[in-house]
Amino acid sequence: MSTDTPFRYAYNSLVYVGEDLAESVERVARFGYDAIEIVGEPERIDPRQVARRTADAGIAVSSICSIYTAERDLVHPAAAQRARAIEYVKDLADFAAVMGCPTVVVHPTACMKTAPLADPADEWTWAVESIRTAGEYAAQQGVSFSLECWNRYESYFLNRLEQARALWAATGLANGGVQGDTFHMNIEESSIVEAFRASAGVLQHVHLADSDRTAPGGALIDFEPIVDVLIDIDYRGYLSFELLPAAADPFASGRQEEFFDRYTERAIRTLRAVEQQVRARRALDGKG
8 A cells, every 4th residue: 555545444343232243244334434343252253254244245354353351451460360361362363364354452451440450560571471472373363463552541551652662562573563542542642643653664553533432523633634644654554433432331321323324424424535635635735
């Protein structure tokens, strides 16, 4: 992909609460997406069925949205618990490979764990070791990792892209890199644009959402400079929309209708329009 090649868009099926996956795939394809992001629950989702349905719909599987619970903590002080978490991530690599999916999203610890259970230096060492072990296995399956940063209200570990870059470098892995999510970045980064710019060459995956975590175009984030910098750094991965209701437990109230057809359509319509505007302006400016 060169800088004048349009971005590829995906939609994270995480928010399609209670829906049969066949309907989710059909919707994502109908609204013109290139791919769907699949929830990382190998025991509940048949990857062969996903592979068949996405192939029939003419879309790909962009990535696996891993679910890090207290039982899936790669930096837990108990070695046995870390080992179980590593096995979960390895299972995700197998899961992804069956679907021809290139990327598994990784975070070192459990979502909503907001303080360490051990010395931070020990947790860093365990993160490096756990991710390296799982990553070496994933490489054998042709799968890459994407280290995602979360905001401080969801995790104390990896809040900014500079931290993720340091951790990724420490693993020594070649199959993957780091991931920015504009919702989290809007809270944690002093500049979303400069955080992406500094991640050139190691940015593996991108999650998009507006400041209220709904579809872009309805809240505060200006996506034009974000699209511009992603073109500047020759970003070649997917842009995947991860949208969730504005609640401490986004799934507590069940199905939220606006996140289905309405936001699925608005997300890609808004970002494609922004991308077209940015590319047209760059062409006039001679930037390509």
